[in-house]
Amino acid sequence: MEKSLRPRRSVLYMPGANAKALDKARSLAADALILDLEDAVAPDAKLMARQQVAQAVNAGGYAPREVIVRVNGLNTEWGKADLEAVAPLPIDGVLLPKIEHPQQLHDALSILDAVNPDHHLPLWIMAETPKGMLNIAQIVQNQPRLSVIVMGTSDLAKDLRVRHTPDRVGLLVPLSLCVIAARAYGLDIIDGVYLDLNDEIGYNAACQQGRDMGFDGKTLIHPKQIEAANQAFAPSAQEVEQAHAVITAWEQAKNEGKGVVVVNGRLVEYLHVIEAQRILALAQAITSLGA
Structure with a gap:
């Protein structure tokens, strides 16, 4: 049996700078929440978002939802402080963006464990760059604290210069590479977001395609997408x-x-x-x- 059977059908991004969204997340039917300090937060709101996320998590009320915080990369001015701030929080994991080599995981763990050596926070990683695709097997092997790969298909499509087509033909190879790596090393893997909130038919088809490809769930950008993901990635x-x-x-x-x-x-x-x-x-x- 796989090491984890925690449902991760619907994984919803919530902007850390939006206090109302952080509060609303407590009542949503998503399996997991990604409280975001990175892409969803403007540079001038990064510090405020970090404080709001810490306050929201400490206030509690998110169970049974899995709570993950996506930090900024260590190559940014906010990354190290983000990791230091989330290390003591009662969360289920930390999501690292734009991972391209194993050293990035080791560096993040060193910072987390220096602040809170007893917490042993699991890591989630974003697979969203061409180098990340080429190195995915090397990145995920021998990483006992790594739990989940999250596909960042928007950034990946931009870097690969592929079009967002309904069949995602330009992304099938990197998506499959990451699924193979996840299964080879006992990880869960979550499909990327669907950006058109008004295209219900296309979104449902994307959920079904993701499940058929072997993904455990889908990352979401709006609560209206939760129900379809929960249905698609659950056993019928x-x-x-x-x-x-x-x-x-x-x-x-x-x-x-x-x-x-x-x-x-x-x-x-x-x-x-x-x-x-x-x-x-x-x-x-x-x-x-x-x-």
Whole structure:
């Protein structure tokens, strides 16, 4: 089984400079929240956003949602102070932007642990640059504090000079590379944002494409996108029913000494049993969230 079955179907960015948004996030049905100090915050509001996020997190009320803070990069004037500020906070992880080599993770961990050596905050990383794509396997291997890869498809598309097409043909190779790296090293991986808030059909198709490609969830830019992501990245009722049937048939065949199992006309092997167990565990975890 995978090391983490925490649902991350819907991962919503919330701007750290917007106090009303930080408060509203406590009532939203997102599985995870990214309280953002980076792209969503103007330079002259960075310090205020850092203070507001700290106050909001310390005030609590976000459970059972996973709370992540995206800091500014260490190559900026705010990055080091951001990490020092979030190190003692009761959060579930820190999201590092524009990761291109493993040393960036080590540098961030050194700062976090110097401030709060007992917290052991998990890291999430943004995969959003061409160099990050080329180095993704090297970046994520041997990183016990790393939990999640988040795709930054807007920055990546800009740097690659690819167009935002419905099939995302220009991004399929880097997206798949990151999915492969995530699965190879036991990480969750979250798909990039969908920018057109008025294109419901296109957004639903993008969610389905992300799930078909192997992503665990989708990053969101507006609360109106939560419900569709929660549905797309959750096991359907049919999948849950099929998973139960696979496990029941496998156990029955094993007890009867049979070597071949067929469920609904399809041959079942042990690999299908493992996947069925994962589906049921994910469905149970979603139920536990009250979603």
